[in-house]
Amino acid sequence: MNHVYLIGQVIMSLALVLAFVRVVRGPSLPDRVVALELFTTTIVGMVGLHAIKSGVPSFLDAAIVIALMGFLAAIGFARFLERGGPRDD
Template sequence: MMEWVAVATLLILVLALALTGVRLVLGPSLADRVVALELIALIAVAIMVVYAIQVGRPAFMDVALVLALTAFMATVGFARFLERGGKTDE
């Protein structure tokens, strides 16, 4: 039963990843694209966590944590870029 739940969750996450990819391509502003990239990183972390639970390998949790921290730092860097008057598409 638990395996079916993991597979269903992975399918939903892949669908969310595809829809976020569409937002990344079609996003009218730079901020929309950065938010889409952040969401893609979050979905990738969720996929890694579900996969780690499914196969019973806790080492993948460490990889997911590193990706989450890296994505957070990228978002902070973008916010600082905008705060200093960086170029936007608006």
């Protein structure tokens, strides 16, 4: 059973690295926003996997908080982009 958790952690770590590369090299701001959302989702998955592995249900509360913060950040970025994005005043 530990092999399943290890494989899950490795795959999610690889997803974090790839999302970070997209955040750094993203050609546009919306690409970076989507990559940050993927980053948050992957972290929630890692925390959830750790909660299952350790048997501590409090980690699921932390995962819910992280997911809500990521959702609110995505809404904030969407509103920012809707109102015209960065200005060169």
